[in-house]
Amino acid sequence: MIQVLGRNNSINVQKVMWCAAELGLDVERVDMGGEFGGIETPEFLSLNPNRQIPVLIDGDFTIWESNAIVRYLCLQYDTATWVPSCAKQQGLAHQWMDWSLTSLHAAVSTVFLQLIRTPVAERDPQLLADAHDRSVKLLSMIDAQLEGKKFLLGDHICMADIPIGCAAYRWHALEIDRPELKNLERWYKRLSERPAFRSQVMRPLT
Ligand SMILES: N[C@@H](CCC(=O)N[C@@H](CS)C(=O)NCC(=O)O)C(=O)O
Known part of the structure; x- marks a missing residue:
């Protein structure tokens, strides 16, 4: 199960969710940032030192920066179509x-x-x-x-x-x-x- 941390009215979260949906991945998105908060905690800081969404967690792997996440998903899950x-x-x-x-x-x-x-x-x-x-x-x-x-x-x-x-x-x-x-x-x-x-x-x- 892949987790995406971030509210869905963020353009940077939307990139990641669109990409994951195109790839047919099973993703759990967790509302964070904006009115939902949650990015000021030490736990979140350890995931992204920038205190920004989106963050993607894939098993024991964590990555932030929306375009880097899109690249990761495409390379990891479907190079044939998207790369x-x-x-x-x-x-x-x-x-x-x-x-x-x-x-x-x-x-x-x-x-x-x-x-x-x-x-x-x-x-x-x-x-x-x-x-x-x-x-x-x-x-x-x-x-x-x-x-x-x-x-x-x-x-x-x-x-x-x-x-x-x-x-x-x-x-x-x-x-x-x-x-x-x-x-x-x-x-x-x-x-x-x-x-x-x-x-x-x-x-x-x-
Ligand atoms: N360059 C970063 C920018 C991330 C960014 O600006 N995230 C905004 C939302 S779009 C954020 O975390 N804002 C604080 C908040 O939502 O509380 C990326 O592309 O992931």
């Missing part, structure tokens, strides 16, 4: 996964946090506008990457689609202006047809 077979494609998968954490996540999360988790009176319109503009620029890169492809790296879904797919859900679920990005929308619609994406990622924004 590209050649080094160059694997390199590109890592490239987009790292980019999603270092670039895309900050922009889309700022829009999300402003609109969903910040009371109207406390919002910063300039911060929101800048993050929206930056998100559009970054998502345009994804749109260009998806030209002529069904998924990020070609005809088959792979681990790189997971973190960016989660950000794409938030982008499409938020009440914001979205410029037309045809390839992005086609890809997002394709992800939305996957039962695991629908059940683990397409959740009410809270």
Whole structure:
């Protein structure tokens, strides 16, 4: 039995749960973080010194950092589908996964946090506008990457689609202006047809 520690309205927990559901793994998710707390305890600190969710426990193995967890699950349980077979494609998968954490996540999360988790009176319109503009620029890169492809790296879904797919859900679920990005929308619609994406990622924004 695999355990995932973390509340399911966290995008980083959703990545892990989506991945696990795609792989058909038996996972117990435990609500922690946010209103559930539980991350300040010495026990949790010993699992993740960053005091952050998600944490995945697989038997005697513990791992944190959502993209690293996604990589671990794919490598451990289903390399055939989710890990590209050649080094160059694997390199590109890592490239987009790292980019999603270092670039895309900050922009889309700022829009999300402003609109969903910040009371109207406390919002910063300039911060929101800048993050929206930056998100559009970054998502345009994804749109260009998806030209002529069904998924990020070609005809088959792979681990790189997971973190960016989660950000794409938030982008499409938020009440914001979205410029037309045809390839992005086609890809997002394709992800939305996957039962695991629908059940683990397409959740009410809270
Ligand atoms: N880079 C880390 C970031 C983890 C992170 O920021 N987790 C947030 C939730 S999305 C957290 O633990 N927040 C504190 C809380 O939920 O109480 C990852 O990708 O796993």
